[in-house]
Amino acid sequence: MTQDELISRGEYLVTTGGCADCHSPKIMTDQGPVPDMERYLSGHPAGDTLPPVPEAMANAPWILFTPDLTATVGPWGTSYAANLTPDPSGLGNWTLEQFIRALREGKYKGLENSRPLMPPMPWQNFRNFTDQDLEAIFLYLKTLKPIDNVVPAWQPPAS
Numbered sequence: 720m721t722q723d724e725l726i727s728r729g730e731y732l733v734t735t736g737g738c739a740d741c742h743s744p745k746i747m748t749d750q751g752p753v754p755d756m757e758r759y760l761s762g763h764p765a766g767d768t769l770p771p772v773p774e775a776m777a778n779a780p781w782i783l784f785t786p787d788l789t790a791t792v793g794p795w796g797t798s799y800a801a802n803l804t805p806d807p808s809g810l811g812n813w814t815l816e817q818f819i820r821a822l823r824e825g826k827y828k829g830l831e832n833s834r835p836l837m838p839p840m841p842w843q844n845f846r847n848f849t850d851q852d853l854e855a856i857f858l859y860l861k862t863l864k865p866i867d868n869v870v871p872a873w874q875p876p877a878s
């Protein structure tokens with residue numbers, strides 16, 4: 720495939736794979752939340768604080784999502800959807816090898832000795848993509864508008 724064909728394939732895979740469902744802040748409409756295309760794939764907004772978890776839910780076997788689906792609270796703690804844009808606060812400094820490791824091995828920032836990617840990121844669903852598909856996704860993400868958004872760090876569960 721040519722570079723342009725790979726980028727088009729990557730756009731198709733990102734779109735059909737539902738990456739924007741979690742990695743894009745939303746705008747509420749009469750049809751429910753839709754991706755905010757001005758902040759497309761920029762992850763959980765850095766300035767948004769989460770409301771407190773209701774006491775009745777604190778130890779319940781439930782998973783809570785923010786209304787825009789970019790942050791989740793569950794038994795693993797609190798996780799935030801990453802910035803997938805080519806800004807340095809997102810994927811801007813990543814290599815293709817890191818990207819592949821993140822999606823094949825579930826490693827944070829694709830670093831060998833890093834913590835695992837936290838739920839609800841379904842990296843296990845992506846690990847069987849071909850090398851060419853992962854490269855296509857990576858190349859497409861590198862074409863997006865860079866958005867400076869330092870996503871909050873994962874928070875382990877309260878003990």
